Amino acid sequence: MGENPIFDGLNDAQIEAVEAVTGPVAILAGAGTGKTTTITRRIANQVLTGAFMPGEILAVTFTAKAAGEMRSRLQALGATGMRANTFHAEALAQFRRFSPEQPEILSHKGQVLHRIAQSLPMPYRFTALRDLAGEIEWAKNRRIPARDYLERLGPHEPPIPADLMHRVYVTYEQRRRTAGMIDFEDLLEQTVTILQEDERALGVVRGRYRAFTVDEYQDVNLLQQTLLDLWVGARDDVCVVGDDYQSIFGFTGATPEHLLRFAGRWDHTTIVTLEENYRSTPEILTVANRLVPRLRGSKKTLRATKPSGARHELRDFETGRQEIAWIVSECRRLHSDGFAYEDMAVLFRINGRSEDFEEELARAHIPFQVRDGSFLQRPAARSFAVRARAATGPVAIAAVRVATELGYDPRGKYDGGDEATRQADLERLVVLAAEFPGEDMEAFLADLRARFASEEEGRGVQLMTFHRAKGLEFEAVFLPRLEDKELPFALSTSDEDRAEERRLFYVGITRAKGYLAISFARARDGERRSKPRPSPFLSEITPPSERPVADVVPARAKPAARTGGPLFEALKTWRATAAKEAGLPAYVIFHDATLAEIERVHPDTRAALRAISGVGPLKMQRYGEQIMKIVATFPAPGVPVTAAG
Numbered sequence: 232m233g234e235n236p237i238f239d240g241l242n243d244a245q246i247e248a249v250e251a252v253t254g255p256v257a258i259l260a261g262a263g264t265g266k267t268t269t270i271t272r273r274i275a276n277q278v279l280t281g282a283f284m285p286g287e288i289l290a291v292t293f294t295a296k297a298a299g300e301m302r303s304r305l306q307a308l309g310a311t312g313m314r315a316n317t318f319h320a321e322a323l324a325q326f327r328r329f330s331p332e333q334p335e336i337l338s339h340k341g342q343v344l345h346r347i348a349q350s351l352p353m354p355y356r357f358t359a360l361r362d363l364a365g366e367i368e369w370a371k372n373r374r375i376p377a378r379d380y381l382e383r384l385g386p387h388e389p390p391i392p393a394d395l396m397h398r399v400y401v402t403y404e405q406r407r408r409t410a411g412m413i414d415f416e417d418l419l420e421q422t423v424t425i426l427q428e429d430e431r432a433l434g435v436v437r438g439r440y441r442a443f444t445v446d447e448y449q450d451v452n453l454l455q456q457t458l459l460d461l462w463v464g465a466r467d468d469v470c471v472v473g474d475d476y477q478s479i480f481g482f483t484g485a486t487p488e489h490l491l492r493f494a495g496r497w498d499h500t501t502i503v504t505l506e507e508n509y510r511s512t513p514e515i516l517t518v519a520n521r522l523v524p525r526l527r528g529s530k531k532t533l534r535a536t537k538p539s540g541a542r543h544e545l546r547d548f549e550t551g552r553q554e555i556a557w558i559v560s561e562c563r564r565l566h567s568d569g570f571a572y573e574d575m576a577v578l579f580r581i582n583g584r585s586e587d588f589e590e591e592l593a594r595a596h597i598p599f600q601v602r603d604g605s606f607l608q609r610p611a612a613r614s615f616a617v618r619a620r621a622a623t624g625p626v627a628i629a630a631v632r633v634a635t636e637l638g639y640d641p642r643g644k645y646d647g648g649d650e651a652t653r654q655a656d657l658e659r660l661v662v663l664a665a666e667f668p669g670e671d672m673e674a675f676l677a678d679l680r681a682r683f684a685s686e687e688e689g690r691g692v693q694l695m696t697f698h699r700a701k702g703l704e705f706e707a708v709f710l711p712r713l714e715d716k717e718l719p720f721a722l723s724t725s726d727e728d729r730a731e732e733r734r735l736f737y738v739g740i741t742r743a744k745g746y747l748a749i750s751f752a753r754a755r756d757g758e759r760r761s762k763p764r765p766s767p768f769l770s771e772i773t774p775p776s777e778r779p780v781a782d783v784v785p786a787r788a789k790p791a792a793r794t795g796g797p798l799f800e801a802l803k804t805w806r807a808t809a810a811k812e813a814g815l816p817a818y819v820i821f822h823d824a825t826l827a828e829i830e831r832v833h834p835d836t837r838a839a840l841r842a843i844s845g846v847g848p849l850k851m852q853r854y855g856e857q858i859m860k861i862v863a864t865f866p867a868p869g870v871p872v873t874a875a876g
Contacts (some may be wrong), residue, residue, distance in 0.1 A: 237276050253468055256500070257470050258470065260472055261705065262738070266472055268304075285311065289314050290444040290445075293450060314440075319419065322418050336415070337415075345397055352395075355395055361649040367414075373452065374420070377404045386853075420454060436462060442470075443468065449489075450478060450492045452485045475528035477741075479697070487528060501861075506533055513540075514747075519737060545711055547753065551712075558748070558750070559597065575707040575709070580697060580720055582601075583652035592692060602693065618637070619633050619676060630663075631807065631816060634657045707747075751769070801861055803823075821854075829843060
């Protein structure tokens with residue numbers, strides 16, 4: 232075995248997987264355990280041992296990039312001639328060969344959905360097209376046709392009311408068919424139909440491929456599984472590779488159940504578990520492994536092959552601004568210690584959280600890159616800029632009007648999709664406009680460009696969502712905003728949804744190679760949830776023997792702000808009048824949390840008022856004198872009220 236380069240550098244579990252060249256094989260590969268190395272060596276060994284000819288092997292991946300990497304690695308091992316493809320690319324080849332009709336394939340659903348969305352009632356007509364497209368993909372991947380959508384929706388929450396989503400789905404299908412086009416899900420579905428109805432076509436496919444390897448099997452959906460079953464038939468030469476702990480794409484219809492049930496299909500399945508981690512330090516893996524008891528599924532405890540490194544950080548902050556400032560300063564410190572900025576990542580639940588970091592990193596002259604589009608490049612800011620140029624009146628009032636015209640709904644509840652990001656971006660624009668000292672809209676837009684337009688493509692600290700980080704690794708990883716309603720996200724209320732949110736956290740932790748910082752804040756200015764609570768997941772990674780989350784937060788926390796007192800009510804009455812006069816929503820003047828804090832602190836000087844979270848320089852200038860007068864009419868806490876007599 233030592234003379235065979237295929238086995239060079241492999242551990243015992245990897246060798247077991249590589250040697251299992253026939254029969255059903257399930258490789259349960261934990262994060263950073265050399266999954267790609269293992270499966271490419273196994274495929275090469277299938278050819279080297281003569282178990283299969285190269286052209287008889289089909290390896291299926293989920294991205295064209297992964298397929299290309301697999302082909303390159305196989306070629307480096309001297310193994311050529313086998314096929315590595317995505318589900319869609321392989322289905323396309325078969326569809327083109329066997330379908331009597333050759334319709335055009337819709338490159339993206341937005342081409343059809345754009346006009347359909349414009350016909351929706353307010354505020355849904357501005358729903359992100361990717362969310363509508365994603366919902367249609369969810370249904371098609373579960374093989375739910377438009378006619379059955381409402382009946383089979385179950386507990387699933389669509390991005391807009393179910394009756395409207397049904398209308399969108401039906402209309403989309405009608406217009407797509409009229410145009411003579413199919414989408415990528417139709418491509419799989421129609422290939423399934425061809426193979427089910429055309430015995431000759433099915434015989435050709437099964438005659439060509441005798442051995443199958445499916446990567447990222449935890450992300451397979453019902454439609455893909457149906458196609459795979461047709462390819463395989465009654466044979467058992469199938470190798471699936473995946474990690475149910477990293478199944479985070481339920482919104483596409485994916486489920487880890489196919490992976491977890493695989494071994495039960497054959498009583499002679501070879502099961503190999505990869506647990507030796509080549510990515511992270513023992514300290515980081517300790518944190519990840521603490522989530523394992525709650526992740527359920529197939530137990531995998533990661534073991535580090537790297538030496539010990541720095542302890543992970545668990546930080547709490549008084550305000551979100553302090554949290555961001557600390558992360559930016561840590562980026563600078565790590566860079567001075569030799570870390571490349573490109574090897575640092577800040578991960579968050581939705582794209583709408585990137586702009587705070589964009590602004591602070593730009594102010595600190597630290598390069599950064601946003602994987603899914605920076606704040607000013609995203610739909611909300613682009614649409615806002617176009618409309619705002621024609622707006623009249625004071626900047627703050629015009630901003631609210633423009634945002635409302637774009638469907639801004641401060642009372643709405645949104646899932647973790649693009650609409651949640653769009654709403655968060657609109658809210659940020661409204662708040663920034665309220666804080667802008669000038670009254671010229673062009674000056675405000677120029678200020679936005681100066682504050683946020685410092686992204687450098689391919690360079691700098693990487694800002695991205697947990698989902699986007701899947702499959703990547705970084706020397707240093709920051710996980711801010713570990714707060715309830717953020718992770719787990721607000722609308723993740725079912726056990727299944729919360730389990731997937733926990734897996735997102737696990738994916739975030741296991742991206743880190745040498746440095747991990749997890750943080751949360753107790754106050755967030757300018758947001759609807761201005762007094763967040765720590766994420767319940769934090770207690771799962773912090774055992775009582777070390778530092779319970781219950782001690783991390785309350786030990787230094789301020790007393791809970793009292794609300795409902797006479798000063799609080801007086802401030803709310805004043806705020807309502809000020810908001811009406813300014814034509815602004817009340818929360819833009821001050822959040823309830825800020826008013827409650829003013830009541831609790833009862834500031835007797837302007838400096839004391841300015842120190843309260845939520846009272847910035849501009850608001851101090853505009854409203855400070857009025858607030859101080861109101862506060863002065865109420866006795867400070869503990870001061871007796873003298874009866875008039």
